[in-house]
Amino acid sequence: MASNLRILVPVKRVIDFAIKPRINKTQTGVETAGVKHSLNPFDELSVEEAVRLRERKGPLKVDSILALSAGGAKCVDTLRTAMAMGADRALHVEIPESDSGSGPEPLTIAKLLRGVVQKENINLVLLGKQAIDGDQGQTGQMLAGLLGWSQATQASKVEVKDDSGTLEVTREVDGGVETLRAKLPMVVTTDLRLNEPRYASLPNIMKAKKKPLEKKALADFGVEDKRRLKTIKVTEPPPRQGGSKVEDVDGLISRLKELGAL
Amino acid sequence: MRVQLLTSQLHFAPLSITSRLLSTLAVLEQRDGKLQSPSLAAIAAAQKLGGSVTGFVAGSGIKGTAAVEAAKVKGVEKVLAVESDAYDKGLPENYAPLLVENITSGQYTHVIAGHSAFGKNILPRVAALLDVQQVSDITAIESEDTFVRPIYAGNVILTVQSTDPIKVITVRGTAFQGVETEGGSAEIVDGKDSQASSTTEWVSEDLAKSDRPDLATASRVVSGGRGLKSKEDFDRLIPPLADALGAAIGASRAAVDSGFADNSLQVGQTGKNVAPQLYLCAGISGAIQHLAGMKDSKVIAAINKDPDAPIFQVADVGLVGDLFEK
Numbered sequence: 388m389a390s391n392l393r394i395l396v397p398v399k400r401v402i403d404f405a406i407k408p409r410i411n412k413t414q415t416g417v418e419t420a421g422v423k424h425s426l427n428p429f430d431e432l433s434v435e436e437a438v439r440l441r442e443r444k445g446p447l448k449v450d451s452i453l454a455l456s457a458g459g460a461k462c463v464d465t466l467r468t469a470m471a472m473g474a475d476r477a478l479h480v481e482i483p484e485s486d487s488g489s490g491p492e493p494l495t496i497a498k499l500l501r502g503v504v505q506k507e508n509i510n511l512v513l514l515g516k517q518a519i520d521g522d523q524g525q526t527g528q529m530l531a532g533l534l535g536w537s538q539a540t541q542a543s544k545v546e547v548k549d550d551s552g553t554l555e556v557t558r559e560v561d562g563g564v565e566t567l568r569a570k571l572p573m574v575v576t577t578d579l580r581l582n583e584p585r586y587a588s589l590p591n592i593m594k595a596k597k598k599p600l601e602k603k604a605l606a607d608f609g610v611e612d613k614r615r616l617k618t619i620k621v622t623e624p625p626p627r628q629g630g631s632k633v634e635d636v637d638g639l640i641s642r643l644k645e646l647g648a649l
Numbered sequence: 650m651r652v653q654l655l656t657s658q659l660h661f662a663p664l665s666i667t668s669r670l671l672s673t674l675a676v677l678e679q680r681d682g683k684l685q686s687p688s689l690a691a692i693a694a695a696q697k698l699g700g701s702v703t704g705f706v707a708g709s710g711i712k713g714t715a716a717v718e719a720a721k722v723k724g725v726e727k728v729l730a731v732e733s734d735a736y737d738k739g740l741p742e743n744y745a746p747l748l749v750e751n752i753t754s755g756q757y758t759h760v761i762a763g764h765s766a767f768g769k770n771i772l773p774r775v776a777a778l779l780d781v782q783q784v785s786d787i788t789a790i791e792s793e794d795t796f797v798r799p800i801y802a803g804n805v806i807l808t809v810q811s812t813d814p815i816k817v818i819t820v821r822g823t824a825f826q827g828v829e830t831e832g833g834s835a836e837i838v839d840g841k842d843s844q845a846s847s848t849t850e851w852v853s854e855d856l857a858k859s860d861r862p863d864l865a866t867a868s869r870v871v872s873g874g875r876g877l878k879s880k881e882d883f884d885r886l887i888p889p890l891a892d893a894l895g896a897a898i899g900a901s902r903a904a905v906d907s908g909f910a911d912n913s914l915q916v917g918q919t920g921k922n923v924a925p926q927l928y929l930c931a932g933i934s935g936a937i938q939h940l941a942g943m944k945d946s947k948v949i950a951a952i953n954k955d956p957d958a959p960i961f962q963v964a965d966v967g968l969v970g971d972l973f974e975k
Contacts, residue, residue: 407937408801417805429919493773494782517919522800523785528741528773537849538741540770543912555852560766561865562913563856565738569849579902579919580912615782619795619808627944630965632956639950642966648869648927648948649894 390552391450392571394437395509396474397500398430398456399490400465401520408520414620416489417520426465429515431472431584432577436545437513438473439582445547451475453507457496459484463600470595471587477600478503482612489521491612495605497529502608504534510552510572516541527576537569541578671700671793674752675725676762676772678739679706682714686822686866687763689722693825694818695761696724697790703727705751705840707744709734716837723829729755729840735847739767742847745774750843752779752815759793764819765865772819781813788824802918803941822865823924823945857911864914867897869927872916872943875903876932876953876972883909886931886972899923899943901933917942931972935960 402408403423411418426434434454441449454469456462457480466477480499482491504512517524531538539545539556543564546555552571557564559578587595605612633639643649673695677688684706695702703726704719716730729751736744748771752760760775762768764786776783788806789797795810796818864870871891877883883904891898900910902917916923918941928946933939935951935958943949944963951964952972961967 402801404938408804410805417801492782494777494780497777519918520801522798522802522918523783524769525773525776525783525785528770529777531741532745532774532777538770538774539849541766559912560854563854563911565854566852567740567849568852578912579906615811615813616784617810617812619810621808622806624799624803624806624944627949627963628965629962630949630967632961632967632969634968635970636968639952639966639968643927643948643950646948646965648950 390510391448392440392511393450393507393509394440394452395500395504395507395512396430396433396437396452396454396469397496397512397514397526398434398454398465398469399427399515399518400424400456400458400462401427401518404428404519410621410623414622415618416621424461426468427515427518429517429519429577432579432581433513433515434469434472434474435582435584436577440545440547441473446550447547447552453478453509455480455500455503457482457499457605458490466600467592467595468587470598471592472585476598478603479600480603480605482605489618492614492616493523493525493529494615495610495612496526497533498610499605499608500526500530501533502610506608512574514574514576516576516578527574531574534572534574536572536574538574539567539569540576542575543578543580545575545581670758671698672755672757673698673700673702673759673761674755674757675702675704676748676760676768677704677706677715677719678763678765678767679708679711679715682708682710684715684718685765685767686863687765687768688719689828689830690763690820690822690825691761692722692725693828694787694790694820695759696828697825698759698793700758701726703729703755703757704835705729705748707731707733707736707747707840709737712837718830720835720837721831721833723831723833725833725835728835728837730837731840731842733842738851739771740847740849740851741771741774742849743845744771745778746845747843748775749778751840754841757815759816759818761818761820764821768819772817776817779815779817781815781817782811783817783819784809784811785819786821787818788821799941802937803944804937821922823922857913861891862895862897864897864899864916865921865923867923868925869894869896870899870916870923870925870929870946871896872899872901872928872930872933873904873909874901874930874933875907877904877909880909882973890929894927894929896927896929901936901939930960933960934958935963
């Protein structure tokens with residue numbers, strides 16, 4: 388049955404990609420206080436793609452774009468950014484931050500998203516392929532599994548083919564790309580080459596402040612913040628030995644021979 | 650004395666029981682009947698765990714091809730094979746239920762796949778169906794439930810303990826190597842076919858063809874970045890150098906985003922992880938996202954005209970100069 392797109396875009400607030408994280412003194416996590424945070428870069432791509440699906444005026448119209456973020460109070464900033472980019476409204480699922488500063492696990496988020504999808508009658512979920520803090524890359528696939536929906540991960544192109552809700556997604560795989568076709572409802576995770584996210588303009592940032600932002604708790608969706616993985620410790624990677632510089636190509640080659648690399 | 654004896658018993662007894670029961674299903678990736686290299690990393694990690702190792706492979710005609718190959722790998726006790734062309738493309742909608750069925754009926758305690766596009770796509774779906782929290786991209790195994798994995802683009806190393814009854818894990822290929830592909834003699838048995846249908850249809854693929862060694866497993870890698878300025882210059886300078894060294898070609902995200910190189914060549918946090926004997930990079934500044942993918946290389950050589958480029962902090966050999974002059 389033909390029906391318009393009702394898109395859910397989950398976004399995560401993470402330490403800015405340009406910042407080198409520092410480990411806390413108790414070796415239980417990463418220092419987050421006073422560190423610049425921003426929208427996870429892959430999530431920017433999914434917000435952008437949702438907005439472009441609306442602008443493209445393809446076979447299916449976009450009825451709504453709902454942005455969601457789960458975490459501490461500051462996730463509201465992240466949601467305002469998503470709305471300034473074009474999301475219609477936002478849902479903040481407040482989860483108190485744990486001592487170690489680490490957020491809930493992907494499985495918990497996937498269960499939350501399943502609840503939201505059902506409550507909000509969503510038919511397309513666009514997520515980033517991974518968050519750049521935990522680097523796990525699981526949430527989208529887990530959600531698709533829990534819902535029993537089609538999934539297309541690491542998408543570099545998303546196309547609505549017809550008004551019955553057929554989507555064609557090109558995804559990045561080892562050694563190249565592959566194209567998949569599926570019918571809505573569907574979960575898609577975004578890869579870097581999908582699009583170039585827009586900057587939120589000042590007027591749009593002002594407008595985003597007036598867009599509706601609803602607060603919820605995990606319990607509202609019957610989910611608890613259960614942790615299956617226990618952090619034993621968090622350490623620095625072993626530093627590499629600083630090397631030497633050479634003058635010219637011959638020096639480079641002879642040094643590489645000394646090191647046994649050639 | 651008695652207390653000491655008791656503690657030692659308490660310490661050893663549960664361990665020996667669990668290690669006896671430990672059994673791992675290594676999910677093997679095949680393409681056109683050929684076993685793919687991430688499969689070997691999965692087997693290597695499974696062997697490190699210590700229990701029995703069963704390989705799992707699905708696809709058309711694989712009982713005469715990939716399953717035979719897998720049975721020869723040293724350390725594999727059994728190979729579960731499911732012959733059906735429904736699994737050739739590794740579509741998660743039917744492959745995940747297939748795995749769940751075989752994991753449940755075989756009562757495996759550990760399920761391991763390589764952290765490749767295939768493993769990344771399917772295993773989280775399997776974990777969700779089993780209601781367990783997956784551990785992604787591990788680089789070391791401390792014990793049967795404790796694993797080491799890099800987070801924050803490899804800037805932080807996390808040791809986690811899983812409390813789930815089944816450990817679903819993907820492994821970093823460069824961290825688990827050295828499997829012998831000959832000398833094993835596992836028996837090949839039929840796995841269960843759950844016959845779930847896929848809601849997704851595979852349409853086409855476009856793979857970059859190359860005679861060069863595979864980037865993820867090459868012993869030498871030559872990599873180019875934004876400093877190469879254009880696709881023409883990338884193609885003019887990097888391939889001949891790679892050919893001269895018998896190396897695979899890599900690229901930074903900047904080079905890929907600028908269209909100099911195919912995205913499958915990207916090395917870094919969201920691309921490939923490599924750990925070759927020699928990583929030679931030209932025109933790459935060394936952003937943390939790039940370093941995440943190559944800093945475990947044996948020898949790193951860098952050519953960059955900026956003497957303060959962060960790449961020189963990790964390079965064993967650095968040459969400051971314009972790469973076009975060399």
